[in-house]
Amino acid sequence: MARSVGIDFGTTYCAAALGGADAVEEMLPVPGDTSGRGVFPSVIAFPPESSPVFGWDALTWQERDASRCVVSIKRAISKGRGHSSFDTHSAAGLSQEAVDGEMPFLAVGGALKSPGEITALLLKEIHRRAETFCETRISQAVIGSSPAWDAETRNCILKAAEEAGFSEIRLVEESKLVLAAYLQRDRAWRRLAICDFGSGHFGFSVFERANPETDIMTLRPVVDSADAEIAGDEINGMIARYLIEQIRAETATDISKDAELMSQLLREVEKAKCAVSHRGSYDMSIRDKEKGFHYSRAVSRFEVAEYAGTILGGVADSCQKALRQATFRVDDIDTVILVGGVSRMPLVRTLVENVFHKDVFCDWNPDIAVALGAARVAGRVFAKDADA
Numbered sequence: 001m002a003r004s005v006g007i008d009f010g011t012t013y014c015a016a017a018l019g020g021a022d023a024v025e026e027m028l029p030v031p032g033d034t035s036g037r038g039v040f041p042s043v044i045a046f047p048p049e050s051s052p053v054f055g056w057d058a059l060t061w062q063e064r065d066a067s068r069c070v071v072s073i074k075r076a077i078s079k080g081r082g083h084s085s086f087d088t089h090s091a092a093g094l095s096q097e098a099v100d101g102e103m104p105f106l107a108v109g110g111a112l113k114s115p116g117e118i119t120a121l122l123l124k125e126i127h128r129r130a131e132t133f134c135e136t137r138i139s140q141a142v143i144g145s146s147p148a149w150d151a152e153t154r155n156c157i158l159k160a161a162e163e164a165g166f167s168e169i170r171l172v173e174e175s176k177l178v179l180a181a182y183l184q185r186d187r188a189w190r191r192l193a194i195c196d197f198g199s200g201h202f203g204f205s206v207f208e209r210a211n212p213e214t215d216i217m218t219l220r221p222v223v224d225s226a227d228a229e230i231a232g233d234e235i236n237g238m239i240a241r242y243l244i245e246q247i248r249a250e251t252a253t254d255i256s257k258d259a260e261l262m263s264q265l266l267r268e269v270e271k272a273k274c275a276v277s278h279r280g281s282y283d284m285s286i287r288d289k290e291k292g293f294h295y296s297r298a299v300s301r302f303e304v305a306e307y308a309g310t311i312l313g314g315v316a317d318s319c320q321k322a323l324r325q326a327t328f329r330v331d332d333i334d335t336v337i338l339v340g341g342v343s344r345m346p347l348v349r350t351l352v353e354n355v356f357h358k359d360v361f362c363d364w365n366p367d368i369a370v371a372l373g374a375a376r377v378a379g380r381v382f383a384k385d386a387d388a
Contacts, residue, residue, distance in 0.1 A: 004140035004382055005130045005166075006177070006374025007123070009157070011074045011200035011233065012270070013039040013341065014055075015368050016126045018134065019375030026375075027368055028130055032056035039367045044118060045069045046111075054125045059267075066263035072233070073122065074200060076115040077153055116156045123164035141166040142378040144174040144370045148201060148226040170381055175205035175224060177373030178339050179216055182361070188212065189335040191328070193223075195319070195352050195360070198340040202230035202315060204322050206333065217380065225322045230314045232342040236269045238307040239299075243269070243284075247295055261286055261293070269299075273308075276301040277345050305347055312347065316355045330356055338362040339369045 005028070008015040015038055016028040027038045033056060040055030046068045047053060053061055062069040123141075130138050141161060145154065154171055161169045175194045182192075190210070196203035206223035207216075228234075243265060244256050255261040268284040275282035276299070285296040323330065338352055338360045352360050 002140070002382070003130070003134050003136060003138050004142070004375065004378035005126065005138060006371050006376070006378050007126060007141055007143045008174075008177075008368070008370035008374065009074060009119075009123075009143055010039075010042055010341075010370075011072050011198060012042055013037075013199075013367060014042050014122065014126070015039045015371035016130065017368065017371040017375035018130060019377075019379040025372050025379070027371065028126070028133060030055065031129075037367050038365065038371075041071075042073060042122070043069055043071050044073070044121060052121055052125075054122065062263060062267070066259050069263075070113070070118050072199070073115055073118045075233075077119060077156055116160050119157065120160035120163040123161050123166070127165045139166060140168040140378060140382045142170045142172055142177075142374040142381070144177050144374055145171040146174060146201065146226055147203065147205075147224045148228065168382060170378070172374065172377055173205075173221065173224065174370050175203065175207075175221055176216065176219070177370045177377060178337060179207060179219075179373065180376045181364075181369045181373035182337055183216065191333050192335040192337065193319075193333045193356070194337045194339065195315075195343070196340045197230075197232070197315075197338070197342040197348055199232035199236075199342070201226045201228045202318060203227075203340075204319050206323070206326060206328065217377070223322045223326045223328070225318065227314065227318045230311055230318060232273075232340075234311045235273065235308045235342070236266065238310055239269045239273070239304060240265055242303070242307055243299075246297075251293075251295060253293060253295075255286075258288070261288055272299040273304055274344065276304045308345065308347060312351055315348075315351055319352075319355050336360040339366045341367055 003018055003020045006017045006019055006025070017025050018028055019025045030038060030040045033040060041059055043055065043058040043062060045053040045058040045061030047061060058069060062071070127138065143157060143161060157171060158169055174196060178194050178196065179192070191206060191208045194203070194205045203226045204223065205221040207219055208222050209219060248254050255265065264286040268286060272282040272284055281298040281300045283296065283298050285294070287294040320330070333356055336352065336356050336358065338349060342348055343362055343366045349360060349362060
């Protein structure tokens with residue numbers, strides 16, 4: 001039985017699922033994942049005189065030497081084409097150089113590496129893990145794509161996937177992949193909205209159909225937008241800037257130019273944002289033993305909500321603007337799905353419910369919906385190609 005891979009190439013996390021024409025979709029196991037989320041960080045470390053290290057293992061290297069790590073490579077691929085204004089690469093101490101006016105190269109551990117090269121390494125690791133787990137060769141992959149990607153970005157991803165070892169590759173809109181995953185649960189809808197709130201952008205899509213038996217691969221979203229100013233990284237950036245000023249005021253130390261401390265701060269901000277979703281506060285801590293610097297404090301749910309609210313305030317306007325362009329009203333939408341890592345925040349769920357005046361569906365792991373949908377779509381499209 002031929003196997004295929006569905007890939008969610010995310011800004012902060014990646015996920016991969018296995019599929020096939022006659023196979024039940026299943027998540028690809030993630031080494032070192034103690035969170036149980038089925039994802040791995042979009043981080044690659046380049047240790048001196050050693051092979052690259054990926055995912056959760058790379059986070060250990062990031063704590064030791066941030067200059068040898070690449071984070072959020074998806075942002076570099078989309079540089080200048082709708083990316084978040086908070087530059088995680090610069091904040092982590094990675095310099096960027098534009099070459100011939102194209103995508104910026106990243107200076108990692110003293111060497112220049114292109115976004116395409118780094119993406120290929122990441123996809124190659126997913127390919128290796130998939131073949132090892134299945135004990136068979138795998139050549140087929142479906143990768144989720146963003147409406148913000150232009151032709152250059154798409155070609156970069158396709159080329160990287162080929163270099164990673166995949167020979168049959170499809171880029172499919174992430175919204176359609178979420179729809180494919182959701183259809184396992186509910187087929188009774190006419191107009192369905194998908195709010196995809198990730199680290200890189202807030203995506204809003206609407207699908208419409210007259211017949212429940214319509215093949216979703218023939219559907220096209222009547223609304224498909226992506227707003228990079230409403231993004232998880234923007235929330236992290238707002239919180240990070242606030243904490244930088246707090247640290248400066250309390251310790252007379254400006255950590256904004258210290259790559260190591262900034263890398264620690266960004267990790268602590270992400271942890272705080274996730275933690276206060278289910279408890280009142282998070283105890284953050286950053287330190288530099290060599291410089292004798294240590295700073296710790298509790299970050300409250302109220303503080304996160306205050307700075308997240310600055311970004312989240314644009315969600316309603318973004319949805320309503322997109323609906324107006326399609327001549328829809330909020331009441332025309334009968335089902336709303338919420339996905340993306342940021343959707344774990346209770347504030348986000350409440351906000352979206354207030355926009356649409358109804359309960360939203362988010363009773364699944366929002367981090368793996370795209371990957372599972374991609375695996376399902378892969379099993380179908382490649383089976384059709386084989387039969388053609």
